[in-house]
Amino acid sequence: MALKLFNTLSRSIQEFAPLAPPKVGMYCCGPTVYDFAHIGNWRTFVFGDLVRRTLELKGYAVTHVMNITDVEDKIIKRVRLSRQSAATAKETKTSLREFTGKYEAAFFEDLKTLNCRLPHHTPHATDHIADIISLIEKLVARGIAYKAADGSVYFSIEKYRGCGCTYGQLLKLNFDEMKAGERVKSDEYAKESVADFALWKARVPEDGDVFWPSPFGEGRPGWHIECSAMSTNILGPSFDLHLGGEDLIFPHHEDEIAQSEGATGKPFVKYWLHGAHLLVEGKKMSKSLGNFFTLRDLLAKGFTGREIRYSLLTAHYRETFNFTFDGLSGARAALARIDECLGKLREIAGRDALPRVQADQQVGPTGLVKDFTAALDDDLNISAAWGAVFEWVRETNRRLAENSLDAAEAASALAAWDKVDSVLGIGTKSGAEIPGEILALAEARTAAKKAKDFKRADAIRDELKTKGWVIEDTAKGPKLKKI
Ligand code: AMP
Ligand code: ZN
Numbered sequence: 035m036a037l038k039l040f041n042t043l044s045r046s047i048q049e050f051a052p053l054a055p056p057k058v059g060m061y062c063c064g065p066t067v068y069d070f071a072h073i074g075n076w077r078t079f080v081f082g083d084l085v086r087r088t089l090e091l092k093g094y095a096v097t098h099v100m101n102i103t104d105v106e107d108k109i110i111k112r113v114r115l116s117r118q119s120a121a122t123a124k125e126t127k128t129s130l131r132e133f134t135g136k137y138e139a140a141f142f143e144d145l146k147t148l149n150c151r152l153p154h155h156t157p158h159a160t161d162h163i164a165d166i167i168s169l170i171e172k173l174v175a176r177g178i179a180y181k182a183a184d185g186s187v188y189f190s191i192e193k194y195r196g197c198g199c200t201y202g203q204l205l206k207l208n209f210d211e212m213k214a215g216e217r218v219k220s221d222e223y224a225k226e227s228v229a230d231f232a233l234w235k236a237r238v239p240e241d242g243d244v245f246w247p248s249p250f251g252e253g254r255p256g257w258h259i260e261c262s263a264m265s266t267n268i269l270g271p272s273f274d275l276h277l278g279g280e281d282l283i284f285p286h287h288e289d290e291i292a293q294s295e296g297a298t299g300k301p302f303v304k305y306w307l308h309g310a311h312l313l314v315e316g317k318k319m320s321k322s323l324g325n326f327f328t329l330r331d332l333l334a335k336g337f338t339g340r341e342i343r344y345s346l347l348t349a350h351y352r353e354t355f356n357f358t359f360d361g362l363s364g365a366r367a368a369l370a371r372i373d374e375c376l377g378k379l380r381e382i383a384g385r386d387a388l389p390r391v392q393a394d395q396q397v398g399p400t401g402l403v404k405d406f407t408a409a410l411d412d413d414l415n416i417s418a419a420w421g422a423v424f425e426w427v428r429e430t431n432r433r434l435a436e437n438s439l440d441a442a443e444a445a446s447a448l449a450a451w452d453k454v455d456s457v458l459g460i461g462t463k464s465g466a467e468i469p470g471e472i473l474a475l476a477e478a479r480t481a482a483k484k485a486k487d488f489k490r491a492d493a494i495r496d497e498l499k500t501k502g503w504v505i506e507d508t509a510k511g512p513k514l515k516k517i
Pocket of ligand 2 (some may be wrong): 064
């Protein structure tokens with residue numbers, strides 16, 4: 035069956051037909067590295083990972099690009115605040131890299147914690163200044179961009195529309211109130227206000243040493259042009275998929291279309307996908323409400339990346355997701371059910387059992403993989419996909435209870451699970467969930483037992499207990515369990 039997705043561009047569900055199958059070019063707007071990413075951001079990035087994994091399950095060869103926004107209004111402001119006392123301008127520039135580098139490293143760590151596949155390209159805006167400048171030069175040459183009296187270069191909506199191009203492809207805009215030549219310099223401007231936006235921002239004293247030379251004078255790029263330059267540079271003037279949170283539809287994505295199509299004269303992106311926002315306990319996340327959580331905040335509360343990933347994957351991407359701690363606890367319970375079932379299957383399959391049937395034809399009325407894929411084909415219907423998983427768990431548990439699964443059938447069931455999990459990415463409870471310190475203690479205990487130092491082995495067992503872990507000796511060796 036073909037994959038169907040809701041395309042913001044056509045405001046309808048369309049069959050996904052890439053420009054040059056089996057290749058798919060996919061660009062996801064990445065993090066602005068001025069702070070730790072919050073769970074709202076993570077909802078969007080996990081959604082991007084779901085799209086990529088679904089495409090890969092379906093056999094597409096995806097090139098996944100995610101930019102790192104490392105120069106932008108908010109970053110400059112934070113750097114300025116954190117370095118107000120910087121003695122020299124040079125110190126300020128060094129601090130831009132230091133500042134963004136810290137949050138970028140944290141972002142990649144978090145990406146791993148949530149088991150998101152690493153994008154194939156993660157370009158930095160500051161490494162693409164030459165591409166950005168050449169894109170702006172093209173727009174200036176075509177008469178669509180102009181240098182204003184303040185020294186900055188702006189995109190002219192009027193000139194762009196005058197060329198027969200459409201501004202307002204992703205949403206309907208009201209041009210009646212538009213005043214020709216009215217300009218906005220900020221990266222994030224009022225919703226649906228139609229005004230010329232900055233491509234190149236002339237250097238101002240507040241920027242400190244954060245500026246680059248250009249044919250238009252010293253300055254720095256606007257946020258929107260960064261994404262146009264990096265995406266077309268890596269994926270070409272036209273590509274298949276562009277993703278982001280719904281707040282990016284306007285102005286960011288609308289401006290990306292205008293800049294890219296204005297410069298190349300070619301259609302920019304075939305399918306635009308937008309993820310709805312995340313609320314916490316029914317409310318918009320905000321520091322003043324005390325409901326603002328980074329991924330790290332949740333890990334510190336004792337939740338695992340796996341539980342958080344599961345939770346973020348429970349709602350359809352176009353529905354607002356209400357994140358709750360009850361939901362996270364529910365994720366823990368659901369994962370335990372899956373783990374228990376998989377653990378039993380593994381015991382029966384043993385190590386060497388070969389699957390008797392192909393993963394795609396396994397257990398359930400029509401087969402787990404088939405039901406699961408059919409659900410995702412329907413605009414990533416994740417609720418139906420989980421429905422297929424839990425139906426399979428129920429059916430498998432029934433077969434396990436009646437002792438009617440042999441090793442080869444259990445191996446087939448596991449092969450089916452592996453295929454489904456190539457999209458879900460929740461894996462199984464593994465050593466990775468056990469802290470290194472605990473694993474080291476368990477190994478020390480095994481060594482002590484081997485050396486017949488039972489006193490020491492018992493002391494380590496007690497120490498593990500005080501740290502919240504019990505160790506059980508089984509026929510297959512010692513097993514660690516959280517108390
Ligand atoms: P930023 O780092 O601010 O550029 O945002 C990174 C991504 O997170 C963008 O795709 C945003 O649309 C998305 N985003 C921001 N806030 C939320 C939220 N509350 N829920 C879901 N996605 C969000
Ligand atoms: Zn972007």
